Amino acid sequence: MGVLEVPAPSYQDEEITLLDEAFARFLEQEIAPDYEDFVTAGSVSREAWKKTGDGGFLCPAIPEAYGGAGGTFAHEAAIIHRLGVDGFDHFGIALHSAIVAPYILHYGSEDQKKRWLPGLVSGDLVGAIAMTEPGAGSDLQGVKTTARKDGNHYVINGSKTFITNGQLANLIIVVAKTDPAQGAKGISLFVVETEQVDGFKRGRNLDKLGLKGNDTSELFFEDVRVPADALIGAEEGRGFYQLMEQLPQERLLVACQAMAAIERALMVTIDYVKERKAFGKSILDFQNTQFKLAEVKTEATIGRVFVNDCIQRHIEGKLDSVTASMAKYWTTDLQCKVMDECLQLHGGYGYMNEYPIARLYADARVQRIYAGTNEIMKVLIARSL
Numbered sequence: 001m002g003v004l005e006v007p008a009p010s011y012q013d014e015e016i017t018l019l020d021e022a023f024a025r026f027l028e029q030e031i032a033p034d035y036e037d038f039v040t041a042g043s044v045s046r047e048a049w050k051k052t053g054d055g056g057f058l059c060p061a062i063p064e065a066y067g068g069a070g071g072t073f074a075h076e077a078a079i080i081h082r083l084g085v086d087g088f089d090h091f092g093i094a095l096h097s098a099i100v101a102p103y104i105l106h107y108g109s110e111d112q113k114k115r116w117l118p119g120l121v122s123g124d125l126v127g128a129i130a131m132t133e134p135g136a137g138s139d140l141q142g143v144k145t146t147a148r149k150d151g152n153h154y155v156i157n158g159s160k161t162f163i164t165n166g167q168l169a170n171l172i173i174v175v176a177k178t179d180p181a182q183g184a185k186g187i188s189l190f191v192v193e194t195e196q197v198d199g200f201k202r203g204r205n206l207d208k209l210g211l212k213g214n215d216t217s218e219l220f221f222e223d224v225r226v227p228a229d230a231l232i233g234a235e236e237g238r239g240f241y242q243l244m245e246q247l248p249q250e251r252l253l254v255a256c257q258a259m260a261a262i263e264r265a266l267m268v269t270i271d272y273v274k275e276r277k278a279f280g281k282s283i284l285d286f287q288n289t290q291f292k293l294a295e296v297k298t299e300a301t302i303g304r305v306f307v308n309d310c311i312q313r314h315i316e317g318k319l320d321s322v323t324a325s326m327a328k329y330w331t332t333d334l335q336c337k338v339m340d341e342c343l344q345l346h347g348g349y350g351y352m353n354e355y356p357i358a359r360l361y362a363d364a365r366v367q368r369i370y371a372g373t374n375e376i377m378k379v380l381i382a383r384s385l
């Protein structure tokens with residue numbers, strides 16, 4: 001795999017290799033020309049989402065019956081890896097394809113799957129998931145958003161924050177309390193199709209340290225009426241369990257993003273230190289540079305082998321929550337450490353936004369925070385001791 005000496009994992013078959021090559025070409029031809037504009041604008045355009053859907057690169061693991069390619073997590077991992085290695089990771093495809101769509105696939109009724117999945121695959125629908133609130137992040141049981149049953153409808157009230165794809169999303173999975181008196185057992189998930197409802201408002205596109213091209217928003221729900229069958233699953237009160245079941249995939253996905261970013265950082269840094277000269281030799285000729293990059297390459301290799309194993313286990317349905325938490329916390333800690341070392345080897349140029357390492361450094365920081373903070377990962381791992 002690229003700059004690392006790791007044998008291709010068994011799930012990396014010919015089909016995955018072809019998908020990877022096709023997606024790399026697509027990114028270069030269709031996304032690269034506008035990508036810097038997206039970063040400046042704070043959001044990828046709706047046209048880019050549509051083109052990506054038309055190209056067959058959204059939701060590749062969704063079965064053919066619902067418009068997808070019928071792939072596995074290996075397909076998702078290939079897409080995530082290519083986005084990261086080629087430097088397009090402000091495009092929030094991973095969340096759309098591998099977090100939002102699976103809730104509908106795994107817990108939706110046949111009718112719900114037919115209603116929503118084809119649109120997510122084609123890019124006509126852009127997905128988001130709204131869990132976090134101003135007063136509840138790590139402690140999801142504390143969400144205050146409510147969904148009150150009213151005849152054949154639910155009425156949703158509350159506000160969410162930090163929601164990825166929040167400016168563009170027109171299909172939002174909302175975490176709400178159907179029984180505010182209860183903790184986990186009172187939580188349910190709803191699909192809100194933003195164009196079909198009144199009372200839904202988007203706040204600002206939040207100004208972030210990194211991931212500038214990925215819109216992140218506050219969302220407000222004021223007496224938003226959704227039909228009763230917007231509830232995901234057959235009964236109320238299943239939301240927290242659905243979240244807990246799907247979070248391992250979300251955490252693995254973040255680990256995949258971390259490893260791709262590390263690989264990219266290693267590539268751009270090796271190129272840079274070979275070119276740049278000081279004291280009559282290239283920066284790579286200093287033993288300190290060689291040792292630092294030897295360490296990065298070694299740790300990246302360890303991370304890659306671990307994450308490949310997690311992907312394989314996940315494809316087989318055997319990835320447990322503790323191991324996924326380990327992968328998320330360890331690879332994202334490593335990512336931040338690697339970005340710091342690689343930036344240092346660039347000297348002052350590393351601090352300049354025109355050099356890829358500066359963006360990689362800024363983008364890395366959030367990886368330790370979202371999808372469950374790394375402290376929460378350790379809480380989960382510690383429960384297994």
Ligand SMILES: Cc1cc2nc3c(=O)[nH]c(=O)nc-3n(C[C@H](O)[C@H](O)[C@H](O)COP(=O)(O)OP(=O)(O)OC[C@H]3O[C@@H](n4cnc5c(N)ncnc54)[C@H](O)[C@@H]3O)c2cc1C
Nearest residue numbers: 129130131132136137138162163164369370371372373375
């Ligand atoms: C760019 C970005 C994109 C995001 N995208 C989404 C999205 O699409 N959808 C969504 O719902 N959310 C999203 N989030 C929110 C993200 O998941 C939360 O920020 C995260 O879960 C942490 O919650 P919090 O910010 O409220 O921090 P808090 O929960 O207030 O945590 C503050 C600090 O306390 C620590 N802490 C909390 N509890 C414990 C504990 N039990 N033990 C030890 N330490 C603890 C935390 O680790 C952290 O260091 C996003 C956030 C960002 C920044």
